[in-house]
Amino acid sequence: MLKLRYFIVFVSTLLTYSSNLFGQNVLQEAAKDPLEVHGNFNLTGQYYLTDSAIAAPPVTEKFLYNGYANVIATKGAFTAGLRYESYENVLLGFDPRFQGSGIPYRYFGFDNKGLSITVGNFYEQFGTGMLLRAYEERDLGLDNAIDGIRIKYDLGNGIRVKGIAGRQRFFFDKGPGILRGIDGEIYLNEFLSSWKENKFKLTLGANFLSKYQEDNNPDLVLPENVGSYSGRFTARYKNFSLTSEYSYKGNDPSFDNGYIYKEGQGLFVSASYSKKGFGINLSAKHIDNMSFRTDRDESLTNLLTNFLPALTKQHTYNLAATLYPYATQPTGEVAFQGDVTFRLKKKTWYGGKYGTRIMINGSAAFGLDSTRLNDLDSARKGYTANFFSPGEEEYFQDFNITIERKLNKKLKLKGMYMNMMVNNDITQYSGLNGPFKGKLYADIAVLDVLVKLNPKNSIRTELQGLWSKQDMGDWATLIIEYTYSPHWFVAVMDQYNYGNPVENNQLHYPYATFGYIKGANRVSIGYGRQKAGLFCVGGVCRVVPSSNGMSITVTSSF
Amino acid sequence: MKKLILIAFAAVTALTTVGQTRTIPSIELQDIDGNSFNTSEILNEGKPILINFWATWCSPCKRELNNIAEVYDDWVEETGVVVYAISIDDARNAPKVKPYVDGVAWDYTVLLDVNSDFRRQMGVVNVPHSFLVDKNGKIVHQHTSYQEGDEIELYEKIKKLSKGETLD
Numbered sequence: 001m002l003k004l005r006y007f008i009v010f011v012s013t014l015l016t017y018s019s020n021l022f023g024q025n026v027l028q029e030a031a032k033d034p035l036e037v038h039g040n041f042n043l044t045g046q047y048y049l050t051d052s053a054i055a056a057p058p059v060t061e062k063f064l065y066n067g068y069a070n071v072i073a074t075k076g077a078f079t080a081g082l083r084y085e086s087y088e089n090v091l092l093g094f095d096p097r098f099q100g101s102g103i104p105y106r107y108f109g110f111d112n113k114g115l116s117i118t119v120g121n122f123y124e125q126f127g128t129g130m131l132l133r134a135y136e137e138r139d140l141g142l143d144n145a146i147d148g149i150r151i152k153y154d155l156g157n158g159i160r161v162k163g164i165a166g167r168q169r170f171f172f173d174k175g176p177g178i179l180r181g182i183d184g185e186i187y188l189n190e191f192l193s194s195w196k197e198n199k200f201k202l203t204l205g206a207n208f209l210s211k212y213q214e215d216n217n218p219d220l221v222l223p224e225n226v227g228s229y230s231g232r233f234t235a236r237y238k239n240f241s242l243t244s245e246y247s248y249k250g251n252d253p254s255f256d257n258g259y260i261y262k263e264g265q266g267l268f269v270s271a272s273y274s275k276k277g278f279g280i281n282l283s284a285k286h287i288d289n290m291s292f293r294t295d296r297d298e299s300l301t302n303l304l305t306n307f308l309p310a311l312t313k314q315h316t317y318n319l320a321a322t323l324y325p326y327a328t329q330p331t332g333e334v335a336f337q338g339d340v341t342f343r344l345k346k347k348t349w350y351g352g353k354y355g356t357r358i359m360i361n362g363s364a365a366f367g368l369d370s371t372r373l374n375d376l377d378s379a380r381k382g383y384t385a386n387f388f389s390p391g392e393e394e395y396f397q398d399f400n401i402t403i404e405r406k407l408n409k410k411l412k413l414k415g416m417y418m419n420m421m422v423n424n425d426i427t428q429y430s431g432l433n434g435p436f437k438g439k440l441y442a443d444i445a446v447l448d449v450l451v452k453l454n455p456k457n458s459i460r461t462e463l464q465g466l467w468s469k470q471d472m473g474d475w476a477t478l479i480i481e482y483t484y485s486p487h488w489f490v491a492v493m494d495q496y497n498y499g500n501p502v503e504n505n506q507l508h509y510p511y512a513t514f515g516y517i518k519g520a521n522r523v524s525i526g527y528g529r530q531k532a533g534l535f536c537v538g539g540v541c542r543v544v545p546s547s548n549g550m551s552i553t554v555t556s557s558f
Numbered sequence: 559m560k561k562l563i564l565i566a567f568a569a570v571t572a573l574t575t576v577g578q579t580r581t582i583p584s585i586e587l588q589d590i591d592g593n594s595f596n597t598s599e600i601l602n603e604g605k606p607i608l609i610n611f612w613a614t615w616c617s618p619c620k621r622e623l624n625n626i627a628e629v630y631d632d633w634v635e636e637t638g639v640v641v642y643a644i645s646i647d648d649a650r651n652a653p654k655v656k657p658y659v660d661g662v663a664w665d666y667t668v669l670l671d672v673n674s675d676f677r678r679q680m681g682v683v684n685v686p687h688s689f690l691v692d693k694n695g696k697i698v699h700q701h702t703s704y705q706e707g708d709e710i711e712l713y714e715k716i717k718k719l720s721k722g723e724t725l726d
Contacts, residue, residue, distance in 0.1 A: 279657025309650030314615040341661025458706035485707030
């Protein structure tokens with residue numbers, strides 16, 4: 001509380017006396033600029049019903065909510081902002097440590113001729129985020145913002161440098177570790193005057209990141225400073241593009257890696273070719289012992305320092321997206337992905353009157369090709385792994401194809417087929433039937449039909465099926481969504497686990513949503529049973545945990 | 559006490575901004591060809607601008623931009639509007655944005671906002687979210703989500719802006 005008051009006093013003092021700091025020009029310019037204030041508000045509340053069939057836990061408060069408002073004020077080169085968050089009490093599915101209300105995010109910043117300073121909280125990413133990504137996914141309860149200082153300097157000749165220092169957010173507090181980092185990037189076609197018109201374009205970047213955390217372990221002598229670095233490049237020539245990042249991390253015994261003293265490394269490579277009507281991307285990565293947090297004893301999404309996304313398609317259809325999604329195994333994996341998008345020309349016999357869009361995607365993830373070392377009483381390196389060599393154990397596999405075609409002014413069709421495998425010895429899903437062992441294979445098919453009754457009234461229907469011999473067996477989903485542009489929508493959905501080998505779990509998950517949108521305001525009310533996952537309805541996607549009851553969402557931007 | 563400060567902060571800022579307008583903040587992004595692009599360069603020589611936040615994993619977003627793509631030539635011809643499509647795809651999907659955009663043959667200027675810096679500064683909660691900018695560079699309208707047919711209302715507003723009229 002006191003801290004926030006000091007912060008506000010600090011900001012106003014800085015604004016008042018800043019003429020000495022910046023010289024008259026910046027201030028005079030800022031004085032001419034109007035003060036602009038904007039932000040947003042978001043509230044998700046739910047009234048919970050007990051539902052023993054889906055093992056929904058009882059909620060003694062009956063009603064829970066997550067809410068926040070951002071306010072950002074800018075005047076010329078100056079910006080200040082804060083976020084008030086309130087969880088009284090926090091929604092089911094989020095970490096209960098969020099409980100409470102307060103202002104965990106506030107900052108002040110200014111730009112002065114290429115120099116940009118932020119004090120307070122900030123989000124930041126170095127390269128692809130293999131070492132540092134401070135970001136927020138509010139619907140997931142993920143916010144690892146840094147509280148400290150950031151300096152960015154754009155030298156104006158293709159060189160950009162930024163430095164950060166601070167501690168990461170931990171619910172309404174901060175984590176124990178301190179981060180210090182510097183990142184530099186050079187765009188050679190801006191830097192070298194002779195390269196200005198060059199069709200070959202090259203960007204190089206590198207960063208160094210170090211974390212400090214006191215040795216808190218009575219049994220092990222732990223490194224208190226852990227250093228890491230990475231290098232990256234992006235090269236482009238006409239329609240081709242190649243980008244890569246390599247990162248190395250010093251030994252960092254942690255809960256995630258079983259407190260071993262092994263170094264970590266990661267490599268990501270991605271190549272693309274695209275022209276109008278055709279695009280392809282091929283990617284591969286090697287991740288070995290790259291879990292990175294500012295508290296070595298933490299788990300889940302808490303105090304994560306880096307970002308290691310899965311090299312798989314991010315599906316949107318409910319059964320494909322919510323039942324068996326895959327996440328990178330930060331302790332080690334080798335993964336590959338291919339993705340093609342193309343358009344069949346309009347006014348041809350194969351493309352139809354309006355053309356046809358086709359998207360094909362395939363991905364596979366494997367364990368490391370590693371050899372276990374029996375050295376936990378000596379060097380504690382744990383294992384050795386061959387670089388960029390997939391191990392024998394496959395973790396995940398997905399092949400999918402999507403076809404979209406507009407038949408006439410009233411009818412649009414979209415179909416998706418997907419075949420997947422997930423190794424549950426690794427992912428360890430535990431649905432209504434409890435945990436299961438071994439590999440799960442599934443086929444998923446979706447038919448998405450949009451009927452435009454007239455320019456403003458439409459009905460969209462989704463028919464989805466998932467067929468599997470493992471875990472919870474077969475599923476079917478039906479969604480009917482009626483929209484009356486620009487303000488109203490109503491949707492009903494039922495998911496039916498008709499093929500569940502446990503007869504009592506052959507359940508329906510009905511859910512209805514009704515909502516109103518005007519400009520940047522959106523209000524929706526939902527009622528029914530929900531499974532966990534990415535949930536898209538009425539034009540917006542967000543992530544929700546499983547539950548039963550009535551929910552209300554209010555969103556407003558100003 | 560915390561709440562008091564917040565209320566005071568909100569009240570003061572609200573009072574000083576009555577009748578104020580809003581412009582596009584300056585944020586460093588990249589275009590899909592890898593060139594750096596500052597959002598203060600979002601300009602259209604006095605013609606209207608549509609800024610649309612989207613992502614490759616968001617079906618309604620792609621529906622909206624695909625529907626606008628079908629009529630985009632007519633829109634440009636009649637009003638001179640230009641569309642900036644801001645992808646909020648993170649490092650997981652950012653490499654797939656250009657192949658997708660080229661694959662479906664959009665003519666928009668597409669920018670990558672991989673850590674949601676621009677999204678945050680613009681106050682966007684969910685995608686899709688669109689902003690209309692008038693000839694003076696002022697944000698005069700915003701809309702969240704997409705429903706089939708929403709582009710009709712949007713285009714009415716764009717036409718008004720291109721004639722120099724104000725929106726109600």
